[in-house]
Amino acid sequence: MHLEPEQLSVLHGEAGQAMASALSTLVRFGEVFGARRLVPVKSAHLVGSFGIVFFEGYFGVLDRLADEGARFAVPTTVNPRPGAEHSIINRVAFAKQKRLDAVLTRLGVIPNYSCVFYDHDNIPSRGDRVAWAESSAVVYANSVIGARSNLTSLGIDFCSAVTGLTPEFGYLLDENRRGRVLVKLRVDRMDTCALGFVIGQRVVNRVPVIEHYPFTRTELKNLGAALASAGKVGLFHVEGVTPEAPDLKSVFDDGPEETVVVTQSDLDALRAPRDRPPDLVVFGCPQLDFDETVALCERFAGRRVRRPTWVFMVPAALERLRTTGTWAVAEAAGLKLAPWCPLACLSARIGLGRILAPSAKLRYYLRGAELGTLDDCLAASGGAR
Amino acid sequence: MTTIRGRRITGGKARGQALVTRMPVNFAASHITPINILFPSRIQDRHHDLYRADVKGRILVLPTAVGSTYSGIVLQGLITRRVAPAAIIAQNADSFIVSGVVFAEVWFGLGMPVVEYPGADLFELIRTGDTVEVDADGGEIVIHRR
Numbered sequence: 001m002h003l004e005p006e007q008l009s010v011l012h013g014e015a016g017q018a019m020a021s022a023l024s025t026l027v028r029f030g031e032v033f034g035a036r037r038l039v040p041v042k043s044a045h046l047v048g049s050f051g052i053v054f055f056e057g058y059f060g061v062l063d064r065l066a067d068e069g070a071r072f073a074v075p076t077t078v079n080p081r082p083g084a085e086h087s088i089i090n091r092v093a094f095a096k097q098k099r100l101d102a103v104l105t106r107l108g109v110i111p112n113y114s115c116v117f118y119d120h121d122n123i124p125s126r127g128d129r130v131a132w133a134e135s136s137a138v139v140y141a142n143s144v145i146g147a148r149s150n151l152t153s154l155g156i157d158f159c160s161a162v163t164g165l166t167p168e169f170g171y172l173l174d175e176n177r178r179g180r181v182l183v184k185l186r187v188d189r190m191d192t193c194a195l196g197f198v199i200g201q202r203v204v205n206r207v208p209v210i211e212h213y214p215f216t217r218t219e220l221k222n223l224g225a226a227l228a229s230a231g232k233v234g235l236f237h238v239e240g241v242t243p244e245a246p247d248l249k250s251v252f253d254d255g256p257e258e259t260v261v262v263t264q265s266d267l268d269a270l271r272a273p274r275d276r277p278p279d280l281v282v283f284g285c286p287q288l289d290f291d292e293t294v295a296l297c298e299r300f301a302g303r304r305v306r307r308p309t310w311v312f313m314v315p316a317a318l319e320r321l322r323t324t325g326t327w328a329v330a331e332a333a334g335l336k337l338a339p340w341c342p343l344a345c346l347s348a349r350i351g352l353g354r355i356l357a358p359s360a361k362l363r364y365y366l367r368g369a370e371l372g373t374l375d376d377c378l379a380a381s382g383g384a385r
Numbered sequence: 386m387t388t389i390r391g392r393r394i395t396g397g398k399a400r401g402q403a404l405v406t407r408m409p410v411n412f413a414a415s416h417i418t419p420i421n422i423l424f425p426s427r428i429q430d431r432h433h434d435l436y437r438a439d440v441k442g443r444i445l446v447l448p449t450a451v452g453s454t455y456s457g458i459v460l461q462g463l464i465t466r467r468v469a470p471a472a473i474i475a476q477n478a479d480s481f482i483v484s485g486v487v488f489a490e491v492w493f494g495l496g497m498p499v500v501e502y503p504g505a506d507l508f509e510l511i512r513t514g515d516t517v518e519v520d521a522d523g524g525e526i527v528i529h530r531r
Contacts, residue, residue, distance in 0.1 A: 153457030
């Protein structure tokens with residue numbers, strides 16, 4: 001890899017041993033993927049927001065950086081907190097939360113603590129290079145905004161944040177942003193969570209191009225999150241909808257290498273059976289923003305939840321909601337609003353009941369979670385469909 | 386005995402019993418659950434055909450990694466707590482695998498050999514339980530049938 005003189009001096013320890021290690025991590029990592037240089041990034045986003053008790057090792061690495069005076073060189077946001085205060089078992093599982101929060105503060109993190117930050121705290125433009133972790137945000141940035149990020153791993157993310165650099169490979173390069181697989185839809189009732197899950201499993205690591213469908217912003221967010229968790233998809237295109245796919249012709253080099261057809265029965269097969277009611281309904285993975293939460297709460301106006309129902313939302317949106325009339329609606333309905341990560345918050349619970357969620361990501365990661373359409377989840381929780 | 390050659394991703398030598406899967410591995414879903422506080426190296430991904438297998442000391446043979454960007458630090462954690470696979474042989478040594486191993490090398494001075502072997506015959510050549518020797522620097526993989 002070719003390094004600039006100032007990068008070489010950091011590598012040789014002139015900015016401290018920890019900064020040298022951070023740069024060395026990026027160089028050795030990038031060389032495996034044939035990166036020829038390190039390029040500057042506009043921002044970083046860290047996935048490591050859980051003070052998990054057995055992750056002592058990398059917390060120590062963050063300490064080493066902070067102790068040597070390193071600071072994040074570019075605006076750097078961070079994923080949701082896990083809700084350590086939610087239960088006794090969470091306090092044990094996330095016993096290192098305060099320690100992690102403290103070192104991230106020392107390093108200069110923007111304390112957004114959300115996985116949905118790309119239209120609030122850390123807003124890229126088309127073509128910007130960024131070093132983001134959190135797969136649901138990376139796929140949104142690449143696909144919907146047209147920014148350029150790899151699926152940066154935890155560890156690589158903060159090395160990029162302190163150096164302001166990332167190795168140039170993968171989705172940063174034009175040739176890896178082209179369509180590979182064409183996806184045809186034979187669907188009457190759209191469910192973007194199930195759709196993303198089905199496509200993700202079939203295209204693993206490749207770029208799918210979905211034929212035209214008028215997805216909303218929220219649907220694109222959920223589609224991407226599902227694609228990423230099921231298939232490590234970091235970039236997708238939708239014909240005539242996403243910025244790099246004005247039409248099918250311009251997004252493929254020589255046409256698709258494979259064509260996948262997704263049918264309604266593929267989507268329905270992922271849905272939880274409706275004859276067994278869940279113990280818990282969970283909305284908000286990825287977290288709901290302000291508008292999405294208001295829309296959801298309106299479905300519960302004048303109603304009462306039929307079973308415990310959680311709504312996980314962007315922390316800043318939760319604070320804003322407190323100042324609106326919607327807060328009283330949510331309280332009267334018995335909705336539990338929380339500013340945390342649902343996966344982390346609920347993974348260590350005692351008594352593993354069934355969870356219904358309109359989230360392919362929760363279905364994948366959270367024990368006991370099943371996938372429902374938005375209507376299924378509203379019906380189970382007592383909201384208006 | 387069969388010898389095949391792949392591409393060195395990270396260096397080192399290892400010998401152990403193969404643990405083979407044709408399913409991509411999600412290291413976060415596998416190793417970040419409450420059970421992993423007690424059994425860090427046991428795969429807890431209930432969607433996976435290696436559910437409840439223990440990776441410690443094994444030669445883990447897999448197509449690639451999928452899932453969460455937490456994956457890198459999961460591998461680093463297994464390596465620095467000395468409960469990692471002895472080596473990884475991947476059809477596609479993707480960024481999640483590579484990041485964790487490089488991170489452990491640079492920050493903790495502890496490595497794990499990783500070899501990439503893209504051939505579709507990988508899962509015919511190596512089966513679970515075979516004894517496998519990996520010399521990652523030369524990309525050499527020696528397989529002794531069980």
